[in-house]
Amino acid sequence: MAIRSYRRTGVVELEELARLNMLPPEERLRRGPAAVLECPEMIPCNICVPYCPTRAIGMERLIDLPVVDWERCTGCGMCVAVCPGLAAFVVDLSGEDCDYVTVPHELLPVPRVGEEVILLSRRGERIGRGTVVRAWERNRTYVVTVRVPKGLGTEVRAVWVEK
């Protein structure tokens, strides 16, 4: 069997996420924030399931892939805070001239609201600058929402604070 490209690169492509039904329909994202769980392997984990306040995440066996019901998901970001794989994000494409992305963050310094940060893609490329609009913490993982240039909502997966 051919090796899946993400197993070679550590980067999952949008097409792969779509194929796994892990990418919310664009129409849904234009209505407001929704969770994107980039969790393509059958790892023994279900942490996100009990923590979701709207019970939007489904999973039968411990090793199954999480399935989000995007009609129930409110984009609250709880899954972003608890996921041990740091694989949960919230994407919001409802803005006219900007997108919003929520990412987990465990590096110092902690991003502060209003601060400008560097935006990183799944492969670590610096793809622009954004502004932190929300940041909260749960067991030392920060959940950081950034306003990013329109079109980058499905690309940005980390932020870097210039020291």
Next chain:
Amino acid sequence: MIGKCSSCFMIVDGVPNVKTCREPVREGLVVERQRGWVPPAGGVELGGVENRELEADLLVVGGGPAGLSAALKAAEYGLDVVIVDEHLRLGGQLLKQTHKFFGSVELFGGLRGFQIAEEYIRKLESNEKVKVLSQSAVYGVFRGGLVGVVGRGAHYAIRPKSVVGSPGASERYLDFVNNDLPGVIGAGGAQTIMNEFGVKPGERALVVGSGNVGLIVSYQLLQAGVRVEAIVEILPEIGGWFVHAAKVRRYGIPILTRHTLRAVYGNERVEEAEVVEVDERFNPIPGSEKRFEVDLVLLAVGLEPDFRLFAQCGAAMKWSPDLGGPVPLRTSDLETSVRNLYVAGDASGIEEATTAMIEGQIAALSTASKLTDGSRASRAIEEAEKLSKFLWDEYRASPLLARARRGKLSVTVSREEMERIRSLNPSPVSFG
């Protein structure tokens, strides 16, 4: 440097071959470098050593996740437990794991490794059924089932009715030019220095091996402010889980598959590392050499089960490539061919902390079912069966654990088969 190699040997207060990675600093301590063979200490006042004898229903050797959960479960069933660990604190590998764990919430999933250890230690310390001996090493087992332990200022002779051996694993090393230069260390060693003792191990690092350990340690280096130049992996694909790889990739750390480390260079310590690409047969491709300016080279090239306790007791062993080395044969409730000697955790085959905790509990429950009676004993059997079913049918059903599952299946035998093995290889020691 997870407390099992000789990389950190130094002369401490005149005593050679002290593992400094687990020697606490104290007022007036004299530490000297040692090179090559050092004669035994002469004229050093070692102080008096007290001899103590102890009895226990269960002796747990090693206080990592497997041992901690075994001790706690046995105490829950009313057994008198002694748990021994050579390190300063109980916790084993959990102490250095600052990342959150997978699994389910009931299995501590979502907590960080060191928080799981804290939780266990809190419960054990408040349990009067459990006696904890830290900074104490099991060094041998004697005929009649007497276990020798050296502690600080005391020597113990322990006579247990049963033993759970959970001494964990040791890190593998790698052959390359100048691999003895300071700055080349095991990934576990770097974790100890950085995550347990709060010391930054270097400024620029190269990590060898892309299994979960290599990926996680790279992420932790990033958190500690160390620049990770690359992770090199000789195989064509990343060894560890995708989510761990994605974590480091998004911060720009490259993972070079089909690459290996050829040499490191430097005066007195690592200054440069040479990496080379390999072909399908793992032969270096001439002209593909790359040099990285680094002061730290971390080896995360696998672990080997610590089999010494079991081998010394004469347990029937089997070498399993899927489990990382030689491990004792065992029944499904983890009893080895030495009656009442159980194995749990990485020593039973390299896997992970969650499965180590489940194995520890299964072993303790099996002991409890023998040492208690009536409803307690049947409750222990029931609980062990439930855990066993969860372990094999749910947790290990993950394709990412297929290799460990296959390995563990290959060393698990039926009770009847174990009786046959026992009659063919009677063990020199016995417990109970």
